[in-house]
Amino acid sequence: MKFKINSDIIFVLILSIFIITLIILPGMNQKKDYIYYKAEVVETINDEVFQYGLVKQGSQNVSFRILNKDLKGEEFSVYNDLIGKMELDKFVQPGDKVLVERFKNQFNDNFRIVDFYRFNSEILLFSIFAIILILISGWTGLKSLLSFMSTILVIWKIMIPMFLNGGNPVIIAFFIVSLLTFIIIFLVAGFNKKGFVAFIGAISGVLITVVLSLSFAKPFYINGAVKPFSETLLYSGYANLDLNLLFISGIFLASSGAVMDIAMDISASMYEVKMKKDDISTFDLMKSGLNVGRAVIGTMTTTLLLAYSGGFATLLMAFMAQGVNEMALLNINYISSEILNIIVGSFGLVLTAPLTAFLGSIIINHEFIKENKSLKSLFQKEEL
Secondary structure (H helix, E strand, O other), rough: OHHHHHHHHHHHHHHHHHHHHHHOOOOOOOOOOEEEEEEEEEEEEEEEEEHHHHHEEEEEEEEEEEEHHOOOOOEEEEEEEOOOOOOOOOOOOOEEEEEEEEEOOOEEEEEEEEEEEOHHHHHHHHHHHHHHHHHHOOHHHHHHHHHHHHHHHHHHHHHHHHHHHOOOOHHHHHHHHHHHHHHHHHHHOOHHHHHHHHHHHHHHHHHHHHHHHHHHHOOOOOOOOOOOHHHHHHHOOOOOOOOHHHHHHHHHHHHHHHHHHHHHHHHHHHHHHHHHOOOOOHHHHHHHHHHHHHHHHHHHHHHHHHHOOOOOOOOOOOHOOOOOOOHHHOOOHHHHHHHHHHHHHHHHHHHHHHHHHHHHHHHHHHHHHHHHHHHHHHHHHHHO
C-alpha cells in the first residue's frame, strides 16, 4: 500500500509538471502584433444599424474604456460591423464588458471588438467546479481535476497543432486518445492490475471504433464539411486538410470517454470480486464482469445518444419545420453523419464490455494472489 501511495504522488507531480509545461508552451500561429484588453462600452451610436426581424445589420459606432494593462482608463472609438449572422455578430450596449484587440505597428494603431468578455465568468465557474470536486472526492477529486486539465491542454496544445500541420488525423487522434486514456485511468486507478485491465479494455474498444469508422465512412458517403467552420478552415490556408479523416477521428475521440468509463467500471468490479473471493474461477470472474458490463451498457448507450442529440437538436428542428420527409431526413448528409457518430460510438461501448471482461478475468485471476497477499491478510484481520 505504501508503494501505491508513493507512485500516485510521483505520477501526480509528473503530470503537474506536464500541465505547467503545456500552459507555458506558446500556442500555434499566435498573432504577435496584437494585444488584447478588457474594456467597458461607454457609448454606442446605432444610426447605421437596421433590423430585419431578429437580425441586425449595419455598423455601430462604439466608444469604450480600457480597464487593464498599459492603456487603463483611456477611451477609444471603433466601428462594430454587423453582418446579419446572429451566431457571429455581437450587438453591444453601454455597460457591456468586451474583449478588445489592438493591432500596433510602425504605421498604425487600430482596435477591434473581438467579443463579449467572458473570461472572469469562465474562471469563476471552473473554480466552483474544482472546489466542489475536491471537497466531495478529496485526493481522487484532485487527480480527476488534473486529468481534466491535462485533457484540455493536450487537445489544444498538441492534437490541434498536429492536425493543422497536415498529419493523419486518425493516427494522431488515436495517439492522443491512448495518451489521455493512460493518464486518466492510471491516475485514478493507480499502477496496478486493475488499471492495466481498464487501460487495455478501453484501448481495445477505441480500436474497434476506429475500424468501424473507417469501414462505414465510405458507404455513408460522409463529407467532413458538415462540421462547423470546416470550409472556413480550408479557406484559411489549410486546403490540404482531409475533412473526412478529421470527421472520422472525431467519432472515436468523442466516444473514448464513455469507453474508458465502461472499462474502468468492469475492471474495478472484477478486482473487487476477486478480493472478496480469491478462489473464484477465471470463467466465473469473466461472467461477473459481463454482468456488470450489461448493466452499464444499458444506460451508457442512451447517455451517448442524448449527449449527441443535444448538439444537433436545432438541426432536427430546422428540417422538421420545413416538413422534410423521414426517409429524406435519414439520407441527408448532416443527419447520416450524426447517425454514424452515434451508432459507431455505441458499437465501441458494447464491445468494450466483453473484451474487458475476457482480458481482465485472465490477468486479474492469474496475478492476483501474488500481488495482494498483504491486502488479503488485512481484510481477514478486519473480519475477525
